[in-house]
Structure formats: structure tokens, C-alpha cells
Amino acid sequence: MSGFNVGARLKQLRLRATLSQRELAKRAGVTNSTISLIEQNSVSPSVSSLKKILDAMPVSISEFFAGEQTSQERVFYRASELTEIGDGQLSWRLVGARRPNRSMSIIHERYPPGADTGADMLEHEGEEGGVVVAGTIELTVDGEARLLTAGDAYYFDSRLPHRFRNVSDSECVIVSANNPPSFSDGSGERHHH
Amino acid sequence: MSGFNVGARLKQLRLRATLSQRELAKRAGVTNSTISLIEQNSVSPSVSSLKKILDAMPVSISEFFAGEQTSQERVFYRASELTEIGDGQLSWRLVGARRPNRSMSIIHERYPPGADTGADMLEHEGEEGGVVVAGTIELTVDGEARLLTAGDAYYFDSRLPHRFRNVSDSECVIVSANNPPSFSDGSGERHHH
DNA sequence: TGTCCTTGTTGAAGATCCTTGACGGCATGA
DNA sequence: TCATGCCGTCAAGGATCTTCAACAAGGACA
Numbered sequence: 119m120s121g122f123n124v125g126a127r128l129k130q131l132r133l134r135a136t137l138s139q140r141e142l143a144k145r146a147g148v149t150n151s152t153i154s155l156i157e158q159n160s161v162s163p164s165v166s167s168l169k170k171i172l173d174a175m176p177v178s179i180s181e182f183f184a185g186e187q188t189s190q191e192r193v194f195y196r197a198s199e200l201t202e203i204g205d206g207q208l209s210w211r212l213v214g215a216r217r218p219n220r221s222m223s224i225i226h227e228r229y230p231p232g233a234d235t236g237a238d239m240l241e242h243e244g245e246e247g248g249v250v251v252a253g254t255i256e257l258t259v260d261g262e263a264r265l266l267t268a269g270d271a272y273y274f275d276s277r278l279p280h281r282f283r284n285v286s287d288s289e290c291v292i293v294s295a296n297n298p299p300s301f302s303d304g305s306g307e308r309h310h311h
Numbered sequence: 312m313s314g315f316n317v318g319a320r321l322k323q324l325r326l327r328a329t330l331s332q333r334e335l336a337k338r339a340g341v342t343n344s345t346i347s348l349i350e351q352n353s354v355s356p357s358v359s360s361l362k363k364i365l366d367a368m369p370v371s372i373s374e375f376f377a378g379e380q381t382s383q384e385r386v387f388y389r390a391s392e393l394t395e396i397g398d399g400q401l402s403w404r405l406v407g408a409r410r411p412n413r414s415m416s417i418i419h420e421r422y423p424p425g426a427d428t429g430a431d432m433l434e435h436e437g438e439e440g441g442v443v444v445a446g447t448i449e450l451t452v453d454g455e456a457r458l459l460t461a462g463d464a465y466y467f468d469s470r471l472p473h474r475f476r477n478v479s480d481s482e483c484v485i486v487s488a489n490n491p492p493s494f495s496d497g498s499g500e501r502h503h504h
Numbered sequence: 505t506g507t508c509c510t511t512g513t514t515g516a517a518g519a520t521c522c523t524t525g526a527c528g529g530c531a532t533g534a
Numbered sequence: 535t536c537a538t539g540c541c542g543t544c545a546a547g548g549a550t551c552t553t554c555a556a557c558a559a560g561g562a563c564a
Contacts, residue, residue: 122372124358139512149553154512161551164521165317166355179315180376200464201377202323212377213440214466221490222415224440224466247406247417249486251444271388273407273417293442295488297414332542342523347543354521357551 125159127182128171132157135175145174200226208233227292229255229284247273248294254286318352320375321364325350328368338367401426420485422448422477440466441487447479 132142132153139153147170155161156171163171165179172182200211203225213224227248249271256265260278265285274280276296284290325335325346332346339346340363348354349364356364358372365375388406406417420441442464449458453471458478467473469489477483 122362138510140510150512151514151554152552154514155552158513162357162359164355164357164551165361167552168358169315178376180373183371183373183376201374202327203377213442213464221438222440222488224442224464224488226442226462226464245414247415247488249406249417249419251484251486269419271406271417271419273388273413291444293444293486295415295417295440295490297488297490331540333540343542344524344544345522348522351543353544357521360522 122183123159124162124168125157128153129157131172131175131177131182137175142171142174146171147174208235222295222297224293224295227282227294229253229282229290229292231284231287231289233290234283235281244276244297245274246276246294246296247271248292251291251293253284253288253290255290255292256283256285257281258283315376316352317355317361318350321346321361322350324365324368324370324375330368335364335367339364340367401428415488415490417486417488420475420487422446422475422483422485424477424480424482426483427476428474437469437489437491438466439469439487439489440464441485444484444486446477446481446483448483448485449476449478450474451476 132139135142137145139157140150143150143153148167152163152167153171156163156168168182169179172179200213203210203212208230209228211226211228213226250266250268252268254265254267256263257272258264258281259272259274260280266272282292325332328335330338332350333343336343336346341360345356345360346364349356349361361375362372365372401423402421404419404421406419407413443459443461445461447458447460449456450465451457451474452465452467453473459465475485
């Protein structure tokens with residue numbers, strides 16, 4: 119039912135990196151036994167352990183499970199099916215998140231009043247652009263700020279430092295695209311007890 | 312280090328599905344306490360538990376971690392400055408038309424009632440996707456038709472024959488993107504969306 | 505042969521996850 | 535006001551994951 123063989127997948131990646139169980143364990147900060155048991159599917163590792171192990175290869179967790187996606191190339195997405203990649207404050211809903219080798223990221227973005235991508239400017243490879251669908255947004259690119267309202271648009275080289283901020287008192291909605299596909303994610307830390 | 316907030320992500324998905332901790336737990340075959348502890352990052356769930364929970368939404372494990380990937384001229388356009396490339400019946404307004412070596416075409420599209428890209432299906436290189444902002448559109452891709460309404464989205468390989476048609480009695484608005492850009496600047500040749 | 509290194513496996517002990525069964529808070533409604 | 539129901543949280547203990555430490559098998563070298 120699981121449909122995904124964690125042990126086999128780990129072994130495959132480990133061998134691809136030409137690492138022994140012990141060597142991988144050492145880099146990952148776990149014991150060789152852990153690797154052994156996981157590879158035999160004798161246990162189902164915790165996400166935290168799995169992540170430690172993958173980080174040592176390195177392979178992202180998302181990549182680890184990449185084979186799990188049914189490789190289906192979907193065309194239609196209901197609004198509720200878009201993949202939320204926002205941080206709780208602002209909402210970014212990605213179209214076709216699971217699509218393999220997507221050439222663009224198309225995102226339905228909602229910025230409540232006060233929402234802000236942060237004073238430390240974003241910078242990454244590629245190009246991005248979008249259209250403001252509703253509300254007002256303050257967009258700063260390379261030091262130049264502008265207020266955009268419904269119907270206005272933007273397009274810039276993503277290497278230029280940029281920032282989105284809703285300085286109005288109503289929600290702002292944007293549909294954006296960027297190429298090559300990239301998106302960041304809020305971060306957090308797990309704690310022990 | 313973790314860089315990925317499992318608890319917040321689970322909560323986000325659960326709320327999107329409008330499920331309580333108890334209801335999700337019931338469907339997943341775990342207890343509500345498990346959900347609670349995971350959402351608080353008090354524990355790092357085992358992969359098997361996480362999978363049971365996600366299966367109940369349903370969300371693939373790959374999708375769960377989709378946001379985990381690390382991220383890595385003229386900028387502003389007033390609505391009136393977008394370049395109209397429609398045919399008089401429907402309106403397509405291109406963002407950054409004159410930008411050299413643009414990697415995408417982002418288009419603000421308006422389809423009045425009855426508007427139609429034509430019975431002879433469009434086919435061209437690249438990929439395209441978009442979000443329906445208002446109204447309803449009938450999108451046919453590779454023989455399969457679907458009605459999309461505000462908030463819905465699509466993404467497909469542009470080589471598949473496709474057609475957009477507004478079969479409702481109100482205007483439909485879409486923001487779309489395609490890559491590589493199918494439209495060069497304002498001059499002459501238009502090839503199709 | 506013998507030693508030394510590496511490999512992956514495994515039982516028992518320890519650490520963590522998960523469930524049981526409670527609790528208080530906040531609604532709805534008798 | 536009290537009952538009912540659903541919400542999310544939490545302590546304790548059982549279930550599972552992870553480590554520790556030992557083991558056997560194989561290769562390299564003398």
C-alpha cells in the first residue's frame with residue numbers, strides 16, 4: 119500500500135554516491151545500524167533521521183521522494199489543489215508543483231495588509247514577472263519602489279534585489295511566473311522534549 | 312538546519328482541507344494526539360506515519376516536501392502600457408513586450424462571452440500555464456475539456472493541441488505565462504498562445 | 505596462515521514516537 | 535445554568551526507532 123520503497127531508494131542513492139553504510143552514517147551523524155535497518159525496511163525512519171542522512175549525500179527530501187510522484191502530467195488544477203508554499207502570513211499557491219521538469223513556476227499570490235517578503239531583499243537566478251489582479255502592492259526592485267494596482271504588471275531579472283510589500287489596508291492578489299522555476303520556503307526548527 | 316517546518320506544513324495542508332485534528336486523525340488511522348504533537352514540532356514523525364496522514368487528505372509525500380527545494384531594463388508597467396496582442400475579439404496584453412531576450416511571455420487575457428481561440432487547435436513548442444482570475448473558461452487540451460473558474464489553474468505542454476473558449480455569458484480574465492516566449496515584440500508575426 | 509582492514513548484519517538497551525485517556529476552552533442550545 | 539459536542543493540548547506508558555557493541559564474511563598483504 120505504501121507504494122514507495124524507502125529502503126531500496128536509500129540504498130540506490132547511497133550506492134550512487136559510492137558510500138558505504140558506515141561512511142554515510144558517519145557523515146550524517148547516525149550509526150551504521152540505522153542505515154542498515156532502514157535499507158532493509160526493518161524500520162520506517164523518522165523524518166528527522168532521514169533528513170540527516172540525505173543531507174550527507176546530499177539529496178533533498180523532496181528529491182528522495184521524487185519517484186513517488188505518479189509522474190502524471192496533469193493539466194487542470196482546481197483552486198483547492200494548488201500547492202501552498204506561503205509562510206502563513208502571505209499565501210503563494212503554486213501551479214503544477216508536482217510536474218517533473220517544469221520550465222516555469224506560476225504562482226497565485228495573496229498578500230494580506232502588511233504582508234512583506236522581507237527587508238532583506240530577495241535575489242536569485244532567472245527572470246520573473248506578473249500581473250496585479252486586485253488591490254495594491256509596493257514593489258521595490260534594485261532600489262526603485264513603485265505602487266502597482268489592479269491591471270499593472272512587472273517583469274525583471276531576478277538577480278536584482280527585490281521586495282513585495284502590501285502597504286494598503288486591503289488584500290492584494292497577483293499572478294506571477296518565474297523562469298527557471300524557483301521558489302523559497304519558510305524555515306523552521308524542530309525542538310526536542 | 313532542518314530548513315523545513317514539518318509541523319507548519321502539515322497544519323497548513325490540514326487547514327486547506329478544512330479538517331480538524333481529530334477528523335484527519337480518524338481518516339488516517341492515527342490519533343489526534345499524534346497530529347497535535349507533529350504540528351507543534353514536538354516530535355518528528357516517522358515516514359510511515361506521515362504517509363498515512365497525508366494519504367487521508369490526500370496529498371503525496373512528494374508534494375508535502377515540494378516547497379523544500381532551496382531557492383536559490385524596465386520593471387514596472389502600468390495597465391495601460393501593456394502591449395495589446397489580441398485580435399479585437401479577445402484581448403491579450405503582453406507584459407514586457409519590448410524586453411530583449413525575455414525568457415517568458417506573461418499575458419493578461421480577457422475573453423468576452425463567446426470568445427474562442429478557434430476550432431483548429433493551437434500547437435507550438437514550450438510549456439504554458441495560468442490562473443483564472445475571474446469568470447469561467449472552457450479549456451480543451453489533447454481532447455479533454457474542462458470548465459475552469461476563478462482561482463483554478465492549468466499547466467501543459469504547448470505541443471498538445473489546445474483551445475480556450477468562453478462559453479459563459481460574462482467576461483473571463485486569465486493571467487498566463489509561457490516559455491519559451493511565443494510572442495516577440497509588437498511587430499507583426501503572432502503565433503499563437 | 506595470520507593480522508588488519510573493510511563490509512553489512514543483529515540482539516539488547518536506550519531514546520523517541522505514538523496511543524491512551526484525561527483536561528480546559530469555546531461554542532451551541534435546551 | 536447546565537448539558538452536549540467539538541476543539542487542541544498534555545502526562546504516562548506501550549510501541550517503535552536508534553544506538554551500542556558484538557559478529558561473520560571478504561579482501562589485502564606479509
